Amino acid sequence: MAVTDLPRGLTQERPRGTWVERIPVAYWVVGVILVLMPLLANDFILYQVFGWAFILGMIALSLMFLAGYGGMVSLVQMSVAGMAGYMVAIFGTSAIDTISLGWAWYVAIPVAILVAVIFGTLAGALAVRTEGIYTIMITLAIASAFFYFTRQNYIIFNGFSGFNGVLPPQLFGVDWREAVPFYYLTLFWAFVAYCAVLYVSRAPFGLALQGVRDNPRRMRALGFNVTAHRIAAYSFAAAIAGVAGILLTWQSAQISPGTAGVGPVIDILIIAVVGGLRHPVGPFIGALIYVVLSTFAIDILVGLGLGAERFRLLIGLGFLLIVFFSPDGVLGLYRQWRESRRRDPLAGGDGP
Amino acid sequence: MRRFVDRNPFWSLVILIIIAALVWAIFAVWPKWLVEIVGRKKIFLNALFNGITLGALYFLVASGFTLIFGLMRNVNLAHGSLYLFGGYLGYEIAEGTGYWLLAFPITFLIVAALGVLLQIVVFRRMEGQDLRQTLVTIGISIVLADLMLWIWGGDFYQVLPPEWLSGPVETFFVTGVKRRTAELIYLKYPLVRLAILAAAIVIGVGMWLLLNRTRIGMLIRAGVDDREMLTATGVNIQLVFVGVFAFGAGLAGVAGVVGGTFQSMAPGEDTRFLLASLVVVIVGGMGSIPGAALGALLIGLAEQFGSVYMPTYAVVLTFLIMVLVLAFRPQGILGQA
Numbered sequence: 001m002a003v004t005d006l007p008r009g010l011t012q013e014r015p016r017g018t019w020v021e022r023i024p025v026a027y028w029v030v031g032v033i034l035v036l037m038p039l040l041a042n043d044f045i046l047y048q049v050f051g052w053a054f055i056l057g058m059i060a061l062s063l064m065f066l067a068g069y070g071g072m073v074s075l076v077q078m079s080v081a082g083m084a085g086y087m088v089a090i091f092g093t094s095a096i097d098t099i100s101l102g103w104a105w106y107v108a109i110p111v112a113i114l115v116a117v118i119f120g121t122l123a124g125a126l127a128v129r130t131e132g133i134y135t136i137m138i139t140l141a142i143a144s145a146f147f148y149f150t151r152q153n154y155i156i157f158n159g160f161s162g163f164n165g166v167l168p169p170q171l172f173g174v175d176w177r178e179a180v181p182f183y184y185l186t187l188f189w190a191f192v193a194y195c196a197v198l199y200v201s202r203a204p205f206g207l208a209l210q211g212v213r214d215n216p217r218r219m220r221a222l223g224f225n226v227t228a229h230r231i232a233a234y235s236f237a238a239a240i241a242g243v244a245g246i247l248l249t250w251q252s253a254q255i256s257p258g259t260a261g262v263g264p265v266i267d268i269l270i271i272a273v274v275g276g277l278r279h280p281v282g283p284f285i286g287a288l289i290y291v292v293l294s295t296f297a298i299d300i301l302v303g304l305g306l307g308a309e310r311f312r313l314l315i316g317l318g319f320l321l322i323v324f325f326s327p328d329g330v331l332g333l334y335r336q337w338r339e340s341r342r343r344d345p346l347a348g349g350d351g352p
Numbered sequence: 353m354r355r356f357v358d359r360n361p362f363w364s365l366v367i368l369i370i371i372a373a374l375v376w377a378i379f380a381v382w383p384k385w386l387v388e389i390v391g392r393k394k395i396f397l398n399a400l401f402n403g404i405t406l407g408a409l410y411f412l413v414a415s416g417f418t419l420i421f422g423l424m425r426n427v428n429l430a431h432g433s434l435y436l437f438g439g440y441l442g443y444e445i446a447e448g449t450g451y452w453l454l455a456f457p458i459t460f461l462i463v464a465a466l467g468v469l470l471q472i473v474v475f476r477r478m479e480g481q482d483l484r485q486t487l488v489t490i491g492i493s494i495v496l497a498d499l500m501l502w503i504w505g506g507d508f509y510q511v512l513p514p515e516w517l518s519g520p521v522e523t524f525f526v527t528g529v530k531r532r533t534a535e536l537i538y539l540k541y542p543l544v545r546l547a548i549l550a551a552a553i554v555i556g557v558g559m560w561l562l563l564n565r566t567r568i569g570m571l572i573r574a575g576v577d578d579r580e581m582l583t584a585t586g587v588n589i590q591l592v593f594v595g596v597f598a599f600g601a602g603l604a605g606v607a608g609v610v611g612g613t614f615q616s617m618a619p620g621e622d623t624r625f626l627l628a629s630l631v632v633v634i635v636g637g638m639g640s641i642p643g644a645a646l647g648a649l650l651i652g653l654a655e656q657f658g659s660v661y662m663p664t665y666a667v668v669l670t671f672l673i674m675v676l677v678l679a680f681r682p683q684g685i686l687g688q689a
Binding site for chain 2: 073126129130132133134136137138140141142144145148149152153262266269270273310312313315316317319320323324
């Protein structure tokens with residue numbers, strides 16, 4: 001948990017060496033594996049499994065940022081991502097050329113992210129009027145309002161069918177929808193989002209946000225503007241979700257109301273919780289589990305003698321088991337396992 | 353009531369004028385200019401009645417939800433699944449035995465038993481852990497939804513009401529005047545919907561009486577206000593919890609039979625009614641039964657009038673109401689701050 005990490009970082013003397021040497025070994029190993037992945041995996045794995053997992057991981061990361069550091073479980077993040085996807089289709093180019101404005105990518109993408117951030121901030125401003133469990137309900141209601149609105153509105157959002165043929169720009173002469181370039185594109189942005197969340201969580205703003213999470217009254221008494229911090233957290237999370245939403249739209253080359261329907265909104269929560277809400281790496285682990293399950297569920301289910309359509313049952317049962325036994329998701333299970341290994345099996349308590 | 357009038361004379365006047373206009377619109381024969389602006393009176397009256405009966409259905413679902421939340425601070429996001437399960441059960445019982453009325457008590461008992469199971473196995477183990485309860489109930493609702501899809505498939509099911517309740521009945525509401533004979537035309541309305549409306553009102557009044565006039569109701573209200581103090585006076589609060597949860601769940605099941613009778617049952621209805629009850633209790637005020645009634649009526653009317661007069665954005669209208677309520681009165685219309 002970030003709060004317990006903090007005093008250690010502050011009280012210990014700075015470890016010697018440059019900052020590059022201070023990065024833990026595990027990061028190097030995972031980083032090298034991820035960079036060299038195109039040598040190991042085929043195009044399908046790169047594009048459908050890892051590309052998708054990075055994108056869903058980023059959206060879940062924005063939820064993890066709000067929930068883990070701000071104590072606000074917002075279900076509106078998938079809608080923010082959907083909004084960014086819609087905006088890039090509307091301002092940029094798509095097959096629906098009666099609506100798409102066809103602006104150049106360097107205008108359309110920033111505008112799309114800006115609109116998504118504004119949308120996320122407005123939703124946040126509404127949601128921070130409430131606390132705890134109410135936040136979940138209100139953001140769920142906003143998310144379903146967004147779904148119904150996009151499904152009914154034909155002038156801007158093209159109703160039920162949405163937009164197809166939304167393609168990334170041919171920058172540097174590379175087709176970014178090819179498996180390997182798309183893998184590196186999503187890896188890059190996932191890395192940026194991960195680092196941004198880590199950085200913000202230790203910056204003064206992130207520390208104040210964690211203070212707001214733990215004791216809003218005390219923070220208010222100390223002179224912090226609690227509401228402003230919470231809304232700013234929503235804006236920051238919306239930027240991450242917005243980038244992920246654009247990537248998601250490019251991955252499938254289309255965006256429709258179903259992209260941000262009630263099902264996907266809940267799926268993002270499942271991903272974040274299954275991975276763990278305590279550390280930014282959790283959402284990516286959760287996303288990888290989710291994507292692997294949903295890609296290979298058919299084989300698993302057929303192996304168990306069930307039909308392929310029982311996929312939701314598998315996801316639901318897995319999710320139920322994890323939240324029932326470990327509130328902190330897979331990361332929590334890992335931590336429990338590590339602590340049980342440290343414990344002396346005979347004397348109990350912490351081992352040597 | 354009088355305090356409200358004393359404090360807000362202006363708003364009381366506005367509300368009074370609106371009510372008077374509504375009463376006139378319901379009972380009077382509409383003049384031509386009004387018909388030209390709004391449309392025929394029959395459409396208006398039908399939307400009004402459909403809205404009120406839909407509100408009655410929403411009230412049945414949401415009152416259990418809000419009662420459970422008010423007492424235990426449990427957000428049971430599997431409430432919609434209980435509704436859908438009740439609907440399917442009611443269909444099976446009504447088809448199997450041939451008695452529509454029999455479906456209600458049996459469904460109530462079975463779904464209430466499921467509620468007891470939920471309370472004992474899930475909620476008691478994680479009391480006070482809001483987020484975990486929410487997540488677990490989301491998981492349960494996903495699993496239940498898929499199990500029901502497995503058993504009953506993706507078809508639409510409709511519970512058929514018995515003969516003595518089917519067919520329209522003539523009410524005493526005037527919709528227009530016959531041109532030649534100057535006779536008054538009266539509104540015809542399905543009898544079963546009126547019966548359901550009456551049943552919802554009876555249940556609502558019964559719940560109010562139970563909560564405000566009996567010893568059990570006193571215990572529940574005391575639990576809502578201060579749970580620790582009630583436990584300290586020697587009441588077995590776990591028993592009260594189980595009872596309220598069973599009642600709320602059973603009510604959702606009964607609402608399922610009602611919903612299956614005048615609409616239909618299909619996968620996806622669970623999410624729809626979960627969202628509807630969320631919006632209803634947010635608008636009306638968490639944990640308040642009168643609030644749930646008012647919220648359900650508002651949302652039901654908004655949905656029906658929306659679908660008649662602005663069909664494209666009818667669904668969005670309900671969420672707009674919610675946003676407005678949240679912006680000006682975050683605790684809900686009748687909620688306590």
